Amino acid sequence: MLSMQEFFRMDRWPNSYCPGCGNGTVMNCLYRALRDVVDMDKLVMVGGIGCSARIDGYVFADAIHTTHGRAIAFATGIKLGNPELDVIVVGGDGDIGAIGGNHLINAARRNMDILVLCVNNWIYGMTGGQVSPATPHTGISTTTPEGNQEYSFEFVKLVAECGANYAARWSIAHPFQLIDAIKTAHQKKGFRYVEALSICPTGYGRNNKLAEPAQLFEYLKSKTYILKQNGTHGSGIAVNLDGKFALGEFANRDRESYLESLKKQEV
Amino acid sequence: MKPHINEDYCKGCHLCIFVCPMKVYEKGSRISKKGAILPEVSKPEKCPNYKKKVDEKLTCEMCVLTCPDQAINFLEG
Amino acid sequence: MREFLLGNEACVKGAILAGCRFYAGYPITPSTEIAEAMARELPKVGGTFIQMEDEIASISACIGASWAGVRAMSATSGPGFSLMQEGIGYAVMTETPVVLVNCMRGGPSTGQPTKPAQGDVYQAKYGSHGDYEIIALSPASVGEMFMLTIEAFNLAEQYRVPVMLLADGEIAHMRETVEVPEKINIINRKLASPGIVKEVWKPDEDGIVPFPVFGKGHRVYISGTTSDIYGYPSTVKPEVHEAVVKRICDKIRKNAEKIWRYECYKPEADKIIFAYGLPSRTALAVARDTDRAGVFRPITLWPFPEKPFGEIVAGKDVYVLEMNYGKMLYEVERVAYKHGAKSVSFLPKLGGAIHTIKEVRKFVGVD
Numbered sequence: 001m002l003s004m005q006e007f008f009r010m011d012r013w014p015n016s017y018c019p020g021c022g023n024g025t026v027m028n029c030l031y032r033a034l035r036d037v038v039d040m041d042k043l044v045m046v047g048g049i050g051c052s053a054r055i056d057g058y059v060f061a062d063a064i065h066t067t068h069g070r071a072i073a074f075a076t077g078i079k080l081g082n083p084e085l086d087v088i089v090v091g092g093d094g095d096i097g098a099i100g101g102n103h104l105i106n107a108a109r110r111n112m113d114i115l116v117l118c119v120n121n122w123i124y125g126m127t128g129g130q131v132s133p134a135t136p137h138t139g140i141s142t143t144t145p146e147g148n149q150e151y152s153f154e155f156v157k158l159v160a161e162c163g164a165n166y167a168a169r170w171s172i173a174h175p176f177q178l179i180d181a182i183k184t185a186h187q188k189k190g191f192r193y194v195e196a197l198s199i200c201p202t203g204y205g206r207n208n209k210l211a212e213p214a215q216l217f218e219y220l221k222s223k224t225y226i227l228k229q230n231g232t233h234g235s236g237i238a239v240n241l242d243g244k245f246a247l248g249e250f251a252n253r254d255r256e257s258y259l260e261s262l263k264k265q266e267v
Numbered sequence: 268m269k270p271h272i273n274e275d276y277c278k279g280c281h282l283c284i285f286v287c288p289m290k291v292y293e294k295g296s297r298i299s300k301k302g303a304i305l306p307e308v309s310k311p312e313k314c315p316n317y318k319k320k321v322d323e324k325l326t327c328e329m330c331v332l333t334c335p336d337q338a339i340n341f342l343e344g
Numbered sequence: 345m346r347e348f349l350l351g352n353e354a355c356v357k358g359a360i361l362a363g364c365r366f367y368a369g370y371p372i373t374p375s376t377e378i379a380e381a382m383a384r385e386l387p388k389v390g391g392t393f394i395q396m397e398d399e400i401a402s403i404s405a406c407i408g409a410s411w412a413g414v415r416a417m418s419a420t421s422g423p424g425f426s427l428m429q430e431g432i433g434y435a436v437m438t439e440t441p442v443v444l445v446n447c448m449r450g451g452p453s454t455g456q457p458t459k460p461a462q463g464d465v466y467q468a469k470y471g472s473h474g475d476y477e478i479i480a481l482s483p484a485s486v487g488e489m490f491m492l493t494i495e496a497f498n499l500a501e502q503y504r505v506p507v508m509l510l511a512d513g514e515i516a517h518m519r520e521t522v523e524v525p526e527k528i529n530i531i532n533r534k535l536a537s538p539g540i541v542k543e544v545w546k547p548d549e550d551g552i553v554p555f556p557v558f559g560k561g562h563r564v565y566i567s568g569t570t571s572d573i574y575g576y577p578s579t580v581k582p583e584v585h586e587a588v589v590k591r592i593c594d595k596i597r598k599n600a601e602k603i604w605r606y607e608c609y610k611p612e613a614d615k616i617i618f619a620y621g622l623p624s625r626t627a628l629a630v631a632r633d634t635d636r637a638g639v640f641r642p643i644t645l646w647p648f649p650e651k652p653f654g655e656i657v658a659g660k661d662v663y664v665l666e667m668n669y670g671k672m673l674y675e676v677e678r679v680a681y682k683h684g685a686k687s688v689s690f691l692p693k694l695g696g697a698i699h700t701i702k703e704v705r706k707f708v709g710v711d
Contacts, residue, residue, distance in 0.1 A: 008337075012576070013276055013337065014275060014276045014301075014336055015336060015337075017336075019278035019279055019303070020278070020281075021280075024337065025282075025334075028333075028334070040563070041559065041560070041563075057577075061563060062559065062563060062566075063564075063566065064408070064411060065565070065566065065568065066434065066568065067404070067430050067431065067568060070400060073396065073404035074407060074408040075408060076368075076405045077366070077405030077406060077407065077411075077412070077416065078408040078409065078411060079408075079412075080394060080405070080412075081392075081408060081409035081410070081412025081414040082412035082413060082414070082558070084559060085558060085559045102398065102401070103397065106396075172333070212281075213280040213282050213285075214280075214281055214282055214284070217282060218285070262392070266387070
């Protein structure tokens with residue numbers, strides 16, 4: 001079992017995140033999920049731009065901090081360049097779902113053999129709190145000062161519909177389930193997507209009268225509910241209409257992965 | 268064992284106070300060198316890990332898992 | 345072995361011989377045949393081809409593959425080249441070897457998809473933001489599409505830099521005979537010593553930083569952000585950024601003489617025609633029939649072969665042929681006048697029109 005010192009670049013602590021940032025909690029869950037199974041010399045962390053993407057620099061493995069939104073495309077090249085590598089993409093709702101949206105859906109469709117950990121804090125945190133495709137309807141941000149008139153993406157549903165082998169959503173208020181989801185995803189082949197609903201007290205909380213981390217944490221938890229087996233959840237579309245977030249596995253398949261189909265072609 | 272807070276890492280977010288199911292923590296009055304209002308371990312005996320020895324598996328780890336700064340550790344005490 | 349090849353196919357042949365084993369690209373006229381040939385040929389040699397969802401994804405995947413230790417290439421034309429600029433900047437900043445082919449067509453914007461042009465030659469050097477240097481090569485024949493692709497890979501690996509092959513749409517689509525050798529000389533990137541690499545950006549004496557391929561236990565953090573020597577972001581101290589800019593630029597600037605490739609034909613003549621790519625064929629045809637005109641043909645557009653060109657132009661009239669409205673012309677004027685040239689004249693060809701021997705003879709004044 002790897003110690004914290006073996007998994008993280010502890011010489012970079014204290015981490016640069018704001019007080020109460022959910023990224024730290026996600027890092028704890030990532031560590032717990034991987035510490036018994038990961039080969040740190042084969043692990044490659046790939047992050048785009050944003051606070052959540054910076055998790056790539058805290059893990060003591062090869063890492064590449066790419067251009068905004070393109071982590072999944074870089075990861076595709078890394079994995080195809082050397083299929084032995086254990087490629088994990090980490091990033092936020094904006095990086096992965098807005099500017100990176102095209103790469104997200106195509107990698108899911110291809111069932112590319114990478115794991116994507118999306119930390120969804122409903123906002124563009126790093127740049128000061130602008131709206132993201134994940135900002136809840138009526139949410140206040142610096143670019144929606146009167147309240148967000150748009151409705152947000154349900155990325156996990158979108159990715160599930162695009163044929164990913166695994167798509168699950170949990171939150172930082174559900175660390176045990178989040179750990180299990182990452183563990184399960186890590187063992188599978190193909191495109192695996194784990195979304196962690198998180199908090200940005202600085203970027204989202206402050207603008208929405210939820211400035212205290214504990215306040216925003218409580219608010220987030222109150223908006224989540226756990227998916228019932230075979231239950232329907234929310235709207236039937238990948239858009240959030242009711243402000244509530246279903247948590248659980250949205251897809252758990254064993255469709256032929258990209259590498260598996262490449263191998264078949266070789267034969 | 269008692270939870271120990273690393274004062275170099277703690278940023279005073281107080282999520283530990285909020286998530287602890289046994290109300291072991293409380294907002295303290297001490298301020299760290301970094302300017303964080305440190306939480307205080309005010310009721311360690313309420314923690315399910317209180318009677319455990321060092322290196323024994325923890326019964327509850329909500330604070331450790333939640334702490335965004337990896338500032339909580341269970342130590343002898 | 346002699347083969348009759350399409351320009352784009354010759355490029356692929358050269359790439360595979362040079363060890364290219366990864367291609368991520370997007371179709372765009374007039375480069376599409378490169379992607380198609382790669383799709384057919386790469387799997388045969390154990391390489392991987394993938395058509396990505398756009399050019400941004402293509403360059404990103406190529407950079408990723410290069411970090412996984414594989415020679416990677418993509419090909420595109422103007423609009424795709426524009427999309428790739430951010431990725432090119434990333435490759436430069438992270439000193440990633442990668443080869444990019446731009447089969448230039450009429451621009452700007454969608455322009456003339458099926459007509460050749462030379463309008464992107466400055467974009468190759470200045471297209472991304474910030475201070476940096478790249479290497480750009482200009483083929484003038486199908487044979488050079490083959491040879492210069494191999495050169496491109498060797499230069500990319502040696503200098504840890506993106507290398508552009510700036511063909512024009514005509515060279516990409518013409519067919520000529522090529523002498524394909526059995527074996528060629530391959531230069532590999534200098535690899536980092538085994539173990540954890542602490543000083544990720546420390547160059548050796550030659551100005552080149554050893555390359556820490558992913559998956560070998562080096563545990564390196566690579567980023568496009570200005571970083572200190574350990575690879576960690578350090579964006580506030582001016583001297584850190586200055587060191588980065590100088591490292592990525594000086595390795596090209598200080599080695600320019602070794603990188604320059606050019607052709608000089610009858611340099612003693614009173615008139616020097618400056619041309620590259622397609623128009624250089626016309627220039628050479630004109631110069632073959634007269635002693636009054638010589639040709640300077642740069643093969644490396646960047647770094648610009650300033651010294652060899654400057655040495656032959658003192659007191660002479662220089663005639664520039666380009667398939668654009670003035671690009672290398674400005675570099676020529678700068679260097680020529682600095683070295684005492686008498687005059688610099690320009691004959692542009694736009695819209696895919698080609699310089700004819702007759703009009704160049706008239707332009708240069710040898711008819």
